[in-house]
Each structure stands twice: as C-alpha cells, then as structure tokens.
Amino acid sequence: MENTKLLAYLDELLQPWLFRDYCPNGLQVEGKTDVHKVVTGVTASQALIDAAIDVQADAILVHHGYFWKGENQVITGMKRNRIRALLANDINLFAYHLPLDCHPVLGNNAQLAKLLDIEGNEPIEEGNAQSVVRRGCFVNGIDINALEQRISLQLGRKPLIEAAGKDEIHTVAWCTGGGQGYIELAAQEGIDAFITGEASEQTIHTAREMGIHFIAAGHHATERYGAKALGEHLAAELGLKVEFIDINNPV
Structure with missing residues (x-):
C-alpha cells in the first residue's frame, strides 16, 4: 500500500x-x-x-x-x-x-475500558465530544482492592492507589497517560474513582480532600492498547503485515 x-x-x-x-x-x-x-x-x-x-x-x-x-x-x-x-x-x-486516545473503539481510553470491564464511554467535559477524560461505571460495583487486583492482572503491573473514596465503586472516570490533572473535575462530578497513568504530588492531596479513589496505573501501561488495536485493524482491513512491539517502560 x-x-x-x-x-x-x-x-x-x-x-x-x-x-x-x-x-x-x-x-x-x-x-x-x-x-x-x-x-x-x-x-x-x-x-x-x-x-x-x-x-x-x-x-x-x-x-x-x-x-x-x-x-x-x-x-x-x-x-x-x-x-x-x-x-x-x-x-x-x-x-x-489525542486522536488515538479518543477513538471510540480503537483508542487508548476505549481499549482500557474494555480491559477493565467498564461499561459506558462518555465525555466528562460537557460540550466536548472529543474529551480525553471519560466516564462510565462498574455495573455490579467493585471495591478498591478488587479493582487494584483487576488492574494488576490486566496491565501486568501494580498500580499506585490512594484509597480515599467510598467502600463500593460504581462510577469511574479515566484518562490514559498523563491525565492526573482531571481528578478534580472527576471529583466535582461525583465520580467514585479516577484512573489514569501518572500521579503528581498534589494529586494525592486532591484525592484525600475530595473523597475520591485515585489510581495511577502507568503512562506506558495504560497506553499500550490503542496502537496495538489500530495495528490489528489495519491488518484486518488493509491486509498489511503488522507487528506490535512493546518496549518496556516502568513509568
């Protein structure tokens, strides 16, 4: 091609x-x-x-x-x-x-939601259909320990957790990569837990003071899946030979 x-x-x-x-x-x-x-x-x-x-x-x-x-x-x-x-x-x-973060099927956010069994994928920012921060839910609810185990299993690494929210998590917001700045918006929207890739020093204080669970699961780890899914799409639709190569990065 x-x-x-x-x-x-x-x-x-x-x-x-x-x-x-x-x-x-x-x-x-x-x-x-x-x-x-x-x-x-x-x-x-x-x-x-x-x-x-x-x-x-x-x-x-x-x-x-x-x-x-x-x-x-x-x-x-x-x-x-x-x-x-x-x-x-x-x-x-x-x-x-950003286009790969936000694609509704192949994007990093959509692929992370699929891995973690999050239902729904709606923009949290009102009036911004291309919002990089999304919201959804765990239909049957989940506690923070079970969510930590699920993330560890699916992403192959232990996330950083600040357990500062409700005992049972129903609503969740997420933004792959360096999306920690959106935690305050998620808390203001009444979300139970916020998942992203990285943490900043002030993020932990925000989680504690606004009563929301915070999970930093790794910038690289949360963004492996969009490029992989896009490549698989190209192979299926265009007949190209595609190989995903994961260069390990602990951040």
Whole structure:
C-alpha cells in the first residue's frame, strides 16, 4: 500500500482535524512509498526503531512521535540519531496522539475500558465530544482492592492507589497517560474513582480532600492498547503485515 494512501486511511479513521494537539498528527517522517510491513508501538524511541529495522518494517505507527510544542527545534543528539535511523532505512513514521486516545473503539481510553470491564464511554467535559477524560461505571460495583487486583492482572503491573473514596465503586472516570490533572473535575462530578497513568504530588492531596479513589496505573501501561488495536485493524482491513512491539517502560 502506498504511504500516502495509508496516511489518508488513518486520517479518515482518526480525524485529527477535530483536535487541538501538542504535536503534528499523521506522517511525521517520510520513508519508502510502498508499505507492506508495519510495526506499532507506544513511543518512537530508538529501541522501537531498532526493532523495526530488525524486522524490516516499512513503517512505524505510534502514539508518541516527535516535534512536540515547546521542545527544542534543532535536530541534534538523540533526535538526530532517531531521525537518521528512520531516513537511512527508508522507514515511514506515523504518529497519532489525542486522536488515538479518543477513538471510540480503537483508542487508548476505549481499549482500557474494555480491559477493565467498564461499561459506558462518555465525555466528562460537557460540550466536548472529543474529551480525553471519560466516564462510565462498574455495573455490579467493585471495591478498591478488587479493582487494584483487576488492574494488576490486566496491565501486568501494580498500580499506585490512594484509597480515599467510598467502600463500593460504581462510577469511574479515566484518562490514559498523563491525565492526573482531571481528578478534580472527576471529583466535582461525583465520580467514585479516577484512573489514569501518572500521579503528581498534589494529586494525592486532591484525592484525600475530595473523597475520591485515585489510581495511577502507568503512562506506558495504560497506553499500550490503542496502537496495538489500530495495528490489528489495519491488518484486518488493509491486509498489511503488522507487528506490535512493546518496549518496556516502568513509568
């Protein structure tokens, strides 16, 4: 498949024009025209690029790509090494940030909800259909210990827990990755528990003082599943060879 046609397909599927993002979405580094093998992953790190080179990939598709707002614009050091490796091996780099968080089926938020048996996937921010923070429920309720065990089992890592809410959790809000800043909004909406990837120092005080359970399950761990699901979709719909490669990251 031509790289430009793959780009058009991904753009139509993920609709990046709906989002005000912190980086360019789509084709970030152009490689060979014909794409047969795609590697998917969370972040376009050197380790992922090297792994893609090893399996002779024509394209890499990630959630965290390059050229973030506020970063140094010069291409030196680590950035030079990454981009040089892509160009030298003629590998396309596709990256989708907020559009991949928010896709209602393939997105990071939707995939995490599926893993944790959360019912419903509605925006918590009124009037913002593309809200990165979502709300749903545990139909039969769950206590914080059982939720911790479920997260540990599904994500393969022990989450950070601040148990500051009700004995039984029914309503839940979540935002994969670095969404800890939304905990106050979740608490104001009367949500029982808030799940995200990271924690900041003040997050724990907010949880305690506003009476809401807080779970930080890992930025990388909560965002593994969108890129994987998107790759599986491309394999099924477009007949591409796709391999998800998980570069371990404890954060």
